[in-house]
Amino acid sequence: MNMICNVNFKKLFLVFTASLFLGLFSPFSRIYAQENLKSVLREVAGKIEGIGEIENNRLLTDEQRGQREATARKEALGKIFDLTLLEDKDLKNKLNNLENLSEDQETAREILLSIFTENENAYQEMQKRLAAAKTLEEVKRLAVDFKNWRNIVYSPKVEKIISFVLVFQQQKTLAIAQERLAKIKADLEELENSGLVTKEDTDNLIQIAESSLQKAEEINKQAEKNNIQIINQSLYPQNMARSLLEIFGFKNSEPPKALVAKSLGKIKIAYAAFLDISNLVKDKIQK
Amino acid sequence: MEQLLSRLKAIEPNKEYRERSRVLILNSQQISYPTFFNRILDTIQYGAAYSLAIIFIFLLVGGLSMFSRGIYSPAVISNLDPQTLKEESENFDIQIQLSQAEYYENSAKTIEIALNATSDEIKTNNDKERLDELLKELTL
Numbered sequence: 108m109n110m111i112c113n114v115n116f117k118k119l120f121l122v123f124t125a126s127l128f129l130g131l132f133s134p135f136s137r138i139y140a141q142e143n144l145k146s147v148l149r150e151v152a153g154k155i156e157g158i159g160e161i162e163n164n165r166l167l168t169d170e171q172r173g174q175r176e177a178t179a180r181k182e183a184l185g186k187i188f189d190l191t192l193l194e195d196k197d198l199k200n201k202l203n204n205l206e207n208l209s210e211d212q213e214t215a216r217e218i219l220l221s222i223f224t225e226n227e228n229a230y231q232e233m234q235k236r237l238a239a240a241k242t243l244e245e246v247k248r249l250a251v252d253f254k255n256w257r258n259i260v261y262s263p264k265v266e267k268i269i270s271f272v273l274v275f276q277q278q279k280t281l282a283i284a285q286e287r288l289a290k291i292k293a294d295l296e297e298l299e300n301s302g303l304v305t306k307e308d309t310d311n312l313i314q315i316a317e318s319s320l321q322k323a324e325e326i327n328k329q330a331e332k333n334n335i336q337i338i339n340q341s342l343y344p345q346n347m348a349r350s351l352l353e354i355f356g357f358k359n360s361e362p363p364k365a366l367v368a369k370s371l372g373k374i375k376i377a378y379a380a381f382l383d384i385s386n387l388v389k390d391k392i393q394k
Numbered sequence: 395m396e397q398l399l400s401r402l403k404a405i406e407p408n409k410e411y412r413e414r415s416r417v418l419i420l421n422s423q424q425i426s427y428p429t430f431f432n433r434i435l436d437t438i439q440y441g442a443a444y445s446l447a448i449i450f451i452f453l454l455v456g457g458l459s460m461f462s463r464g465i466y467s468p469a470v471i472s473n474l475d476p477q478t479l480k481e482e483s484e485n486f487d488i489q490i491q492l493s494q495a496e497y498y499e500n501s502a503k504t505i506e507i508a509l510n511a512t513s514d515e516i517k518t519n520n521d522k523e524r525l526d527e528l529l530k531e532l533t534l
Contacts, residue, residue: 148505151505151508152508154508155507155512158512159511183511183512184509187505187512190505191505194498194501247515250512250513250514254515257502262502265502269498273491273495276491280486287473287482291473293473294474364492364495367492368492371486371492374483374486378482381479382479382480386476388474
C-alpha cells in the first residue's frame, strides 16, 4: 500500500514539476525558436555575401572561381534548406499548440498538418539532389527548382497556416477584451450606486467599447470564413469551391491576415474607451 | 472578678441599635476581587469605547466622504486601473503572432533573393543591400 502511494506521489510530483516547467518556460521556448529562425536567416544572408565576394575576387582563376563558387552556392542552398525545415517545425508547433478548437477548426488543423508530410517528400528529394550535385550548373539548377517549389507550393501553404493560427489566437484576445468589458461594467454599476458617477458620464464610452468589440468579432468571423474557404479551395476542384462559397457566404475577398489586423484595431479602440472611462472615474472621485 | 465577668457576658445591645447596625453593614460596598475573565472583559470594553470615540471624531471631521472615495479610487478598482489596461492591450498574444506573421513574409522575400543569388537566375547588383534591409526589418 505504502509502495503504491509512493509511486503515485512520485508520478504526481513529476507531472507537477513538468507542468510548472512547461508553464514557466513555454514563452521562452517560443521566443528561442523565433530567435533561432532569425539567426539562421542571417546566416543565409552571410552565405550570399560570400558568393558575391568570390565572384568579385580578381585574384582567382576561372577554374578556382568555379570550384569555390560551386561550394559556396551549395552551402548557401544547404542553409536555405535548413531554414525551411526549421520554419516547418515552428509552424507545426504553432498548429499543435492550439487548444479548445471547434470541430470545424479541428478538421482545418488536420488538413493543414498534412501539408508537412507533403513537404517532407519534397525536402528528401531536394536533399538527395543537393548531396549529389557536383558542378556549378547542377547547384544553380537545384536553386531554381527549389525557388519555384517555394513560390508555388511552400509559401501559399505557410500563408494558410499563419492565417489559421492568427484567426484562432484573435478569438482568445477577443475573449479577454469581453471579460474586461464585463468587469468594468460591474465596477461602474457599483460606482453609480455609491453616487460617485452617473450612468450618463460613461454611457457613451461604454457604447463605443461595446460596438468596437462587436465589430472586432464580426471581422474575426469573416476572417475565419475566408480562411476555411481558402483551405477548402486548395483541396477541392473549382466547382466544389463554388459550392463552398455558397455554404460559407464568402463575399469579402480581403486576406484573413489583413482582417485580423483590422479586428485588432477595433479591439484597440475598445481599450482606448476603457482608458477614457478610467480617467473620467479618477477625475470624478478627485473632485 | 468572676462575678464581674459574668455580668459583662450578659450585656447585649438594644434591639434598635442591633437593627440599625445590620442595615448599615448590609448596605456598605462589598469588596470583590476581579477574575481573569472580568479583566479581559474590562479591557475590551475600554478599547471599544476608545475606538467608537475615534470613529465618531473621524466621521465628524468629514472622514466619511474620504473613506468612500478611497474605496472607489481607480488604483483600488483594478479593472479600471490605467496601467493594467495599458499593459493588457499592449501584450495581447495576437500582437506577438502578427509580428511572427511578418517574419514569415520577410523570410519569404529574403530567401527569394538568396535563391536568385544562388541560382544566378536573376542577378542584381544590390542583392546585399536588399538582404540587409530585409534583415533589419525583422520584427520578431
